[in-house]
Amino acid sequence: VGGMFMAFHTSWKLSILALTIVPPITYSYRAYAKWARKITRSIYCAYGEANSTATDAISNIRTVRGFSTEEHEAFRYSDSINTALGHGVRNAYVGASVTAFSTYLNLGTAVLILWYGGQLVCDEKGEVMSIGSLITFQLYWNMMNNAFIALGNVFNDLIRSSSAAERVFSLIDARPDVNPDDGEEVTRDCVKGHLQLRGIQFRYRSRPETLVLKGIDMDMPPGTTTALVGKSGGGKSTLVHLLMRFYEPTGGEIRLDGRSMTTLSSKSVRRCCGFVAQDTQLFSSTIVENLAYGIGRDYTRDEVVEACRAANAHEFILEMEEGYDTRVGEKGIMLSGGQKQRLAIARCFLRKPRMLFLDEATSALDAENEAIVQGALETLLSELNSTVVLIAHRLSTVINATQICVVHKGTIVERGSHDELVTTGGVYAQLVSRQLSRDASAVMDSKKEKTKPSSKATEIDDLIEEMEQAGGKLGE
Secondary structure, eight states, X not given: OHHHHHHHHHOHHHXXXXXXXXXXXXXXXXXXXXXXXXXXXXXXXXXXXHHHHHHHHHHTHHHHXXXXXXXXXXXXXXXXXXXXXXXXXXXXXXXXXXXXXXXXXXXXXHHHHHHHHHHHHHHTTTSSOOHHHHHHHHHHHHHHHHHHHHHHHXXXXXXXXXXXXXXXXXXXXXXXXXXXXXXXXXXXXXXXXXXXXXXXXXXXXXXXXXXXXXXXXXXXXXXXXEEEEOOTTSSHHHHHXXXXXXXXXXXXXXXXXXXXXGGBOHHHHHTTEEEEOSSOOOOSSBHHHHHTTTOOSOOOHHHHHHHHHHTTOHHHHHTSTTGGGOBOOGGGTTXXXXXXXXXXXXXXXXXXXXXXXXXXXXXXXXXXHHHHHHHHHHHHHHHHOOEEEEEOSBGXXXXXXXXEEEEETTEEEEEEOHHHHHHHTSHHHHHHHHHHHHHHHHHHHHHHHTOOOOOOOOBHHHHHHHHHHTTOXXXX
């Protein structure tokens, strides 16, 4: 600003001549900015895809090695990198062209200033402008021009930064469907665990045309066990996610101890919950740190050991070199599936939740590990006296439930205890009958072949598929 003021003070004619280059240079930078923002965004997207490919390949390195797809993954990574490189080269060419255009324009203007200034000095015999004034103006012009060029460089950096910042700001501005801090705080001591669902309907945002749950009504008194059975995709896991307030229902109401869940803080409600999923997620830390994760209170080492004993996990932990201080690796890669599930159950023993949700906790295990984990689950259910919602993939795990709900296509087609449902002769009774027939056939076949019958129970999905193939329809 000071250089511009002094330049006008020295010669307003030369100043106006010098400023004629500002509009074309400004226009070229603005046009480049619009184009560069798009291509820079494409560059960062390509980098993101490359990083995602590398992360997936490294996380699933055994699968990659097992299928001999190292070259395929390397090609995917290099393809994304080459895409980013191609966009970067185009951006460099265009950016260099804009810079060259502005540089040559500045050079031409400098020559024009010297020519016109020399004319003023020579024609007017130094009366309008002296040679000293021309040199002084040239110095002021160089000062102003250098600042203008530096401003252009800053502008280029802002273009690159803004494209990268767009993705970061989009994550910062993202808000969950349920604000975890909204609502009344509840504590474990004041929660009894009485869950009620009234006319629950739900649609996923990604599939707004599909009604996943269609008017679900359920009553789960404190200390009871509710088992959800049915074919995959029927809405069982969605129900559990709604109860844990990962989502809000599209219609209807969920009540906890007579109060609407929407009036309670979801964060405080989850502190009263325990969750064992089909695939247990562990952090890259020690076993004891994973067990105490999110417990929210002081605990002793004896409590941790007691919880692991109850979950049938104490023995395999002691077999490790560092015991409870053993690091489990990224996502628990150092442990088997059965070991991770037992740690998840031990975490629930330590947490002592009022509400416990089990989402097919043994479906991914072999027969031996399933028996061990199932024993730990039975101990968990008997000792905690929590309100339990159990998603079952085998009938053997639901027989002792307080109530069994058969879920099909977003509705509950049957409900009652095991004995009640078997007596009514409905869908559940047909599933039990087919399970018994399969078990009897397996025993007969093993006697003929003089082998030990398989201890692997038949999954509910298989029984339902077999029943539908035989002409039976769920829900009719």
